[in-house]
Amino acid sequence: MSNVILQIDGREVTAREGITILEAAGSQGISIPTLCHHEKLEPYGGCRICSVEVDARGRTSVVAACLFPVEQDLVVRTRTKKLDRIRKSLLEMMLAHAPDSEQLQALAVEYGADKDRFEKEASFCIHCGLCVRYCAEVTQKNALGFIDRGARKEICFIPEIASRECWECKECFPLCPTSALQAAFVLIKALTFPGPARESGVES
Amino acid sequence: MSRINSSAELEKLRQDILSTRDPNKPCITLCSGSACQATHCKKVAAALELEMEKTGLMDAVHFRKTGCHGFCEQGPIIVIYPEGVCYLRVKPEDIPEIVSRTLIEKKVVERLIYVDPTTKEKVTLEEEIPFYKNQQRLILGQNTKIDPKSIEDYLAVGGYQALAKVLLEMKPEQVIAEVKAASLRGRGGGGFPAGIKWEAARNAPGEPKYVIVNCDEGDPGAYMDRSLMEGNPFCVLEGLLIGAYAIGAHEGYIYVRQEYPLAVENVTVAIRTAEEYGLLGKNILGSGFDFTIKVHMGAGAFVCGEETALIKSLEGKVGEPKARPPYPAVKGLWDKPTNINNVETWANIPLIINKGAAAFTSIGTEGSKGTKIFSLVGKVNNTGLVEVPMGVTLRDIVYKIGGGIPGGKSFKAVQTGGPAGGCMPESLLDMAVDFDQLTRAGSMMGSGGMIVLDDETCMVDFARYFLGFLADESCGKCVPCREGVKQMLKILTDITIGKGSRGDIELLEELAEVAGSAALCALGKGAPNPVLSTIRHFRDEYEAHINEGKCPSYSCRELISYYIDPDKCQACMSCGKKCPAEAIEGGKNLIHVVVQDKCTKCGSCLEACPARFGAVRKISGEPVPAPLPEEARTVVRKSKPL
Numbered sequence: 001m002s003n004v005i006l007q008i009d010g011r012e013v014t015a016r017e018g019i020t021i022l023e024a025a026g027s028q029g030i031s032i033p034t035l036c037h038h039e040k041l042e043p044y045g046g047c048r049i050c051s052v053e054v055d056a057r058g059r060t061s062v063v064a065a066c067l068f069p070v071e072q073d074l075v076v077r078t079r080t081k082k083l084d085r086i087r088k089s090l091l092e093m094m095l096a097h098a099p100d101s102e103q104l105q106a107l108a109v110e111y112g113a114d115k116d117r118f119e120k121e122a123s124f125c126i127h128c129g130l131c132v133r134y135c136a137e138v139t140q141k142n143a144l145g146f147i148d149r150g151a152r153k154e155i156c157f158i159p160e161i162a163s164r165e166c167w168e169c170k171e172c173f174p175l176c177p178t179s180a181l182q183a184a185f186v187l188i189k190a191l192t193f194p195g196p197a198r199e200s201g202v203e204s
Numbered sequence: 205m206s207r208i209n210s211s212a213e214l215e216k217l218r219q220d221i222l223s224t225r226d227p228n229k230p231c232i233t234l235c236s237g238s239a240c241q242a243t244h245c246k247k248v249a250a251a252l253e254l255e256m257e258k259t260g261l262m263d264a265v266h267f268r269k270t271g272c273h274g275f276c277e278q279g280p281i282i283v284i285y286p287e288g289v290c291y292l293r294v295k296p297e298d299i300p301e302i303v304s305r306t307l308i309e310k311k312v313v314e315r316l317i318y319v320d321p322t323t324k325e326k327v328t329l330e331e332e333i334p335f336y337k338n339q340q341r342l343i344l345g346q347n348t349k350i351d352p353k354s355i356e357d358y359l360a361v362g363g364y365q366a367l368a369k370v371l372l373e374m375k376p377e378q379v380i381a382e383v384k385a386a387s388l389r390g391r392g393g394g395g396f397p398a399g400i401k402w403e404a405a406r407n408a409p410g411e412p413k414y415v416i417v418n419c420d421e422g423d424p425g426a427y428m429d430r431s432l433m434e435g436n437p438f439c440v441l442e443g444l445l446i447g448a449y450a451i452g453a454h455e456g457y458i459y460v461r462q463e464y465p466l467a468v469e470n471v472t473v474a475i476r477t478a479e480e481y482g483l484l485g486k487n488i489l490g491s492g493f494d495f496t497i498k499v500h501m502g503a504g505a506f507v508c509g510e511e512t513a514l515i516k517s518l519e520g521k522v523g524e525p526k527a528r529p530p531y532p533a534v535k536g537l538w539d540k541p542t543n544i545n546n547v548e549t550w551a552n553i554p555l556i557i558n559k560g561a562a563a564f565t566s567i568g569t570e571g572s573k574g575t576k577i578f579s580l581v582g583k584v585n586n587t588g589l590v591e592v593p594m595g596v597t598l599r600d601i602v603y604k605i606g607g608g609i610p611g612g613k614s615f616k617a618v619q620t621g622g623p624a625g626g627c628m629p630e631s632l633l634d635m636a637v638d639f640d641q642l643t644r645a646g647s648m649m650g651s652g653g654m655i656v657l658d659d660e661t662c663m664v665d666f667a668r669y670f671l672g673f674l675a676d677e678s679c680g681k682c683v684p685c686r687e688g689v690k691q692m693l694k695i696l697t698d699i700t701i702g703k704g705s706r707g708d709i710e711l712l713e714e715l716a717e718v719a720g721s722a723a724l725c726a727l728g729k730g731a732p733n734p735v736l737s738t739i740r741h742f743r744d745e746y747e748a749h750i751n752e753g754k755c756p757s758y759s760c761r762e763l764i765s766y767y768i769d770p771d772k773c774q775a776c777m778s779c780g781k782k783c784p785a786e787a788i789e790g791g792k793n794l795i796h797v798v799v800q801d802k803c804t805k806c807g808s809c810l811e812a813c814p815a816r817f818g819a820v821r822k823i824s825g826e827p828v829p830a831p832l833p834e835e836a837r838t839v840v841r842k843s844k845p846l
Contacts, residue, residue: 044681045682046682048683048722049683062721062722063527064724068529085714085718086684089715090684090687090722093683096687126683127680127686146522146680150676150677150690153679
């Protein structure tokens with residue numbers, strides 16, 4: 001594949017055609033915040049924290065850096081007042097779910113986000129999908145998935161598979177930017193693994 | 205029926221069909237679209253068949269059950285040709301009179317014809333009813349002339365002429381050039397030029413290529429695609445075939461909501477019939493072009509109307525949108541080049557090929573050509589499907605076609621573009637309706653929903669309704685939509701129940717910016733439109749709710765109270781009898797009082813109070829006056845004149 005030349009934050013960048021803005025910026029040491037991105041996984045574009053501004057074909061728009069492919073003469077801005085406002089609001093909305101997440105808190109400092117701005121809804125999950133996607137794409141066990149949609153969407157272990165696979169794996173655990181996964185897993189473990197649950201009396 | 209193998213055979217068949225049809229033979233058509241089925245057109249049809257048999261008219265009169273005529277609130281609709289006499293709201297018991305008076309004696313049944321609600325003028329002929337007269341029904345018009353299950357009817361009105369021309373006389377590039385020259389823009393919402401999309405799919409590397417009909421129409425109150433699919437499925441198929449040939453696709457999908465059973469049925473019958481006639485399948489019309497179509501039923505998610513979500517759903521995956529680029533034209537169904545257009549867009553294609561791009565572009569505005577079908581609903585006298593040339597004013601649609609606002613109320617706004625569209629106030633009524641003007645006004649064309657609002661509609665509550673819809677239908681994949689829409693809904697709900705606070709408007713604007721610019725797909729990106737357009741044009745209503753606890757339209761339940769004016773109350777007991785909550789105190793000769801704690805604010809008392817007294821009124825934004833002390837409640841009547 002051939003190379004394209006684009007501009008990121010005023011810097012001229014040569015990048016291989018087909019890679020994303022996030023990858024091109026990373027190669028130049030320009031950091032763009034991410035939450036749902038993982039190099040082993042297909043780009044997802046869920047958290048939108050990597051939103052950047054691009055000028056392409058005469059139009060300025062906000063796109064997800066983790067998904068948008070580089071193109072010749074593309075002009076990218078990774079930090080503007082508008083992007084700061086967007087990232088701040090996104091963080092505030094996610095902090096309503098996971099106020100104790102260290103990753104979110106660190107970004108909140110950077111973007112001046114107030115973790116108490118929106119009413120707390122402590123689900124501990126920001127729907128980054130890292131666990132679900134890692135389990136599907138890397139370990140290929142498909143032991144957990146999303147159920148329902150919109151604001152009611154949640155991650156859920158599938159007991160039949162989880163009881164068989166998860167105890168030995170747990171590779172998704174360190175990926176979780178909040179504590180949702182552990183919480184869900186512990187719950188399902190209690191319901192699914194007959195031994196410890198009975199002993200601790202959880203089942204009754 | 206034996207297959208048609210060439211253009212000549214197609215023309216011969218058409219001539220054979222036409223030769224058996226006498227244009228002067230009376231034909232009675234009954235609208236049998238979904239709306240008319242809801243008003244029992246099937247019973248009317250049964251009564252008509254029975255009556256025709258009884259009177260021996262079976263051979264002398266042709267009876268045709270057609271697709272949607274558009275004037276849905278007046279259904280079931282009967283039109284008798286060749287004259288075009290139009291009967292509305294026909295009941296089975298009207299049938300004997302229609303048969304004896306009109307079919308036999310050739311006289312008009314006066315009580316069934318249209319009466320203008322304002323002028324009280326009676327109109328006999330369909331084409332002269334103001335609702336129809338002011339339209340230009342290039343696409344929808346065929347619905348009234350054909351039985352959607354009859355390929356013969358479609359051939360009789362010139363069906364498959366465009367296909368024959370394309371397959372046997374034009375190169376794919378010429379077809380694309382014609383559609384590009386026609387400047388046809390996608391009727392599903394985005395308004396993207398169809399020809400450019402087709403060209404991108406044709407030029408994209410990869411085989412096989414696919415074409416898709418998007419019939420996952422989900423905007424509340426919008427049903428133009430449904431009516432086309434139900435009423436003229438062969439036209440959609442013909443358009444799709446032409447597109448497939450131009451793009452180089454041999455497989456097509458029709459993605460249709462399972463909630464549209466009649467559309468599914470009619471298009472399935474159409475596909476089967478077209479296959480029998482050789483108008484689908486191998487070597488169509490002897491051209492060497494092969495094409496097959498499958499029907500896929502959607503499971504009811506609104507977001508699957510978004511093209512990338514639709515494609516994922518078609519692949520059997522969760523219907524969640526994905527980022528563009530890559531566009532479906534390059535990487536669509538099964539990652540192959542795919543062209544997806546909505547029903548109305550496909551239905552425009554035969555017209556463009558038959559009449560030519562020049563004729564098509566002679567209609568419309570600079571940036572939007574041809575006609576557009578709107579579903580005109582809400583607080584307007586004539587509701588139904590309306591097809592008008594692009595560039596007609598909102599005022600013409602609402603007043604000339606729609607017949608104005610019913611019940612002596614006044615116009616407040618018109619909402620276009622579905623849940624992610626916007627509201628336009630009276631000051632924009634003279635705006636020419638096209639893709640660009642609507643976007644400039646903070647709304648959008650969308651798929652063509654048009655909801656008229658009168659002065660009793662609260663604009664904050666209206667925005668809240670749409671945000672509620674979108675919050676429900678958001679797929680939940682991206683934060684700006686899943687969380688942003690939810691937060692906006694919460695704020696709007698608070699405002700409508702009197703819990704708004706200063707800064708809410710600014711917070712809504714901030715969240716609107718986040719969703720509008722950072723959301724993954726058009727659902728989230730468009731979600732702020734109902735909020736922003738109502739703030740833009742009706743900011744005073746937001747402020748009244750927040751600052752004064754007042755709903756200026758007297759519509760938000762938590763912000764209004766019902767009050768009986770003691771000076772006007774004549775203690776007639778009408779309201780007390782109607783109150784379902786037993787919230788009205790009083791009795792004979794005792795002035796009535798609404799017990800505010802018990803009142804559920806249903807409004808029954810207001811409706812029940814005789815107009816000559818007018819004692820009950822709504823109060824908002826001010827305290828309810830204290831009731832009279834019990835001893836002072838005896839009504840003092842004016843002595844009646846002797």
